[in-house]
Amino acid sequence: MPIADQIRPIRWQNDALELLDQRQLPAQEHYLRLQEVEAVAAAIRDMVVRGAPAIGITAAFGMALAARAIAGTADWRESLNRSAEVLKRARPTAVNLAWAVQQQLHNAGLCDDVTTASEALLRWAQELLAQDIRDNQRMGALGAEVLPPEGGILTHCNTGSLATGGYGTALGVIRAGIAAGRNWRIYADETRPWLQGARLTAWELQKDGIPFSLNVDGAAAHLMARGEIQAVIVGADRIAANGDTANKIGTYALAVLAHYHDIPFFVAAPVSTVDFAMPHGNGIVIEERPAEEVRQCGGRELTPAGVAVRNPAFDVTPAALIAAIITEKGVVRPPFLEGLAALGG
CATH class of the missing domain: 1.20.120.420 (translation initiation factor eif-2b, domain 1)
Incomplete structure (x- = not known):
């Protein structure tokens, strides 16, 4: 295609x-x-x-x-x-x-x-x-060979052209696989509170004519339990030297769910996203964003006035839950410390 x-x-x-x-x-x-x-x-x-x-x-x-x-x-x-x-x-x-x-x-x-x-x-x-x-096009080609040849592929947030210079990381892998004829069914989490999946990933997939289903974040466990998901692939905002990965909030929950259901969980990101000076994910600073992002949607108030909000923008997925990290220089499998160091020179 x-x-x-x-x-x-x-x-x-x-x-x-x-x-x-x-x-x-x-x-x-x-x-x-x-x-x-x-x-x-x-x-x-x-x-x-x-x-x-x-x-x-x-x-x-x-x-x-x-x-x-x-x-x-x-x-x-x-x-x-x-x-x-x-x-x-x-x-x-x-x-x-x-x-x-x-x-x-x-x-x-x-x-x-x-x-x-x-x-x-x-x-x-x-x-x-x-x-x-x-690099993204190269990453996509490498990732397409790693994911299952058919079945449901779930992604979170937006990791496509809009998150990069073009083509995308995790969504680039999906693009490459579909172009190579993989028999995939794509599922996109809506990704609260900014709805990057519902607004951006859906927009990109429609533009490319890639069939997909949009689902609320909380539906992921249900879809996995029904056998509809064969792999999860996400991007990354920072990867520690040991493979611990910070990504959009909700990623860690997906990784735990995938582990419980024996579904491989993949991360796609360029080598520049690896912070070799950060030994593990505990040291990654997690951004807290304004409460209004949770209290409102499209400028409309959703909650009682003044309700207290926690709005971490990211969470950290332990390396132990990740099947492979896909980069433009190669695919790294556990143990990540040695593999990532080799890619980083």
């Missing part, structure tokens, strides 16, 4: 960064035009762009914009460091953000002046975007 793969949520046009505003999907496809680093940080924080790889790419362009804005400044390195901190504070959990910002600081350190740095940072951001798409 041919796959269109035409969704590109991040683009550089006419000396500005343009981001597909994911808050407005699926009702409207609208690109925001950003020319200042503060606006890029706000876009990351406010969920205009989301997904670890996409956040990293966006931050790389943010650093390029910061360098362009300080042309002619004597203390341009200090100014660039301040912009880096602004970007890194936007969201704390996804390692790709800090990784991309540090890479851009390194690139700037190789330059003698801000003009050269500005050109170098923009060039690297553009290369990162292009490389991410190629």
Whole structure:
């Protein structure tokens, strides 16, 4: 089955960064035009762009914009460091953000002046975007060989083009498998509270003409018990050196359910998502987001006024529950510490 793969949520046009505003999907496809680093940080924080790889790419362009804005400044390195901190504070959990910002600081350190740095940072951001798409396509091909050849495949949150530069991680594996003729039935969790599955994954699957069923998050156990699910595949926002994986809230529950029902649970993510300095998942900072995201839906109040809310954006799935981690450089199976280290060099 041919796959269109035409969704590109991040683009550089006419000396500005343009981001597909994911808050407005699926009702409207609208690109925001950003020319200042503060606006890029706000876009990351406010969920205009989301997904670890996409956040990293966006931050790389943010650093390029910061360098362009300080042309002619004597203390341009200090100014660039301040912009880096602004970007890194936007969201704390996804390692790709800090990784991309540090890479851009390194690139700037190789330059003698801000003009050269500005050109170098923009060039690297553009290369990162292009490389991410190629890596995702490679990851998809590798993952399609690992998942069962037929049956139900359940995914959580959005891990497609919208979460990356294009093609996707876990959803990229699904794209590659369907294109290769796998006899899969796709199930997408709605993914509360931002409904990334209901709004974004469903939108992408429809665009590609891939048949699927949307289900509420709480239906996963029922579907597994009925034998409708043969594998679960998710993305990752940060993977510790031992394989513990932080991903969208609800992922850990899926992994526990899959383990109980003897269903393989897969993670698909680029090697840049692995935090080799983080020994295990206990050290991963979990972002707590505003209570209004749970109290409201589409601006409409759902709860009694003032109700207390816990809104962790992520949870950590222990490595022991993961069958394999699929990357662009290869598929790693337990023990993950050695396998991931080998991929990371």
